[in-house]
Amino acid sequence: MPAVTFRPTRTRAVLLTAGGVAFGMFTLIAVLLPADGARPWGTGDRLAFAGTGALILAVLAWLSRPKVVVDAEGITVVNLVTRRRLAWAEIVRVNLRAGDAWVHLDLADGTSLGVMGIQPGVGREQALRDARALRALAEEHGTGQPGLR
Incomplete structure (x- = not known):
């Protein structure tokens, strides 16, 4: 008997799509933050934005695990x-x-x-x-x- 997998596919698709969109948006924001001006955004700030997006993606991927x-x-x-x-x-x-x-x-x-x-x-x-x-x-x-x- 070949292995059969059951999983909530709609839930998984929604969670992974939302995670990918969040990661993409946070990364885009990190890239578009101004590097000049009165309060420039540094590399650490940009990495924090991208990291937040990655964290959101990781949590939503974990929730799609069952x-x-x-x-x-x-x-x-x-x-x-x-x-x-x-x-x-x-x-x-x-x-x-x-x-x-x-x-x-x-x-x-x-x-x-x-x-x-x-x-x-x-x-x-x-x-x-x-x-x-x-x-x-x-x-x-x-x-x-x-x-x-």
């Missing part, structure tokens, strides 16, 4: 600050209930894991398709139980 990668052995859940690898046997159920911010996996150890890579906030229909596909894959590998509500 994804779920599925392969024959299990899944890898990448959330904002964590990455967790799960074998199929660890997954009991895939849930996406009305009002949930993202999919939740019920695990064999009795805990639940949020899967930020599938979020209905921006694209509800896409999130439902992705959640159903993830549930079908879990069931196909013999460990999932019907649970998408």
Whole structure:
């Protein structure tokens, strides 16, 4: 089975586009700041402007990180600050209930894991398709139980 990746593509596109625009604008401002006059802008000031744009881009790129990668052995859940690898046997159920911010996996150890890579906030229909596909894959590998509500 080839690896399948689920991620909130619209959210990712918006975040990376906004980050690129912010970086471009701050860099353009840094270049256009006057070098002469009563209060000239020095190299450090220009670097600070460009650095601010780079920082904004980095934060927005970090926010676009969540994804779920599925392969024959299990899944890898990448959330904002964590990455967790799960074998199929660890997954009991895939849930996406009305009002949930993202999919939740019920695990064999009795805990639940949020899967930020599938979020209905921006694209509800896409999130439902992705959640159903993830549930079908879990069931196909013999460990999932019907649970998408």
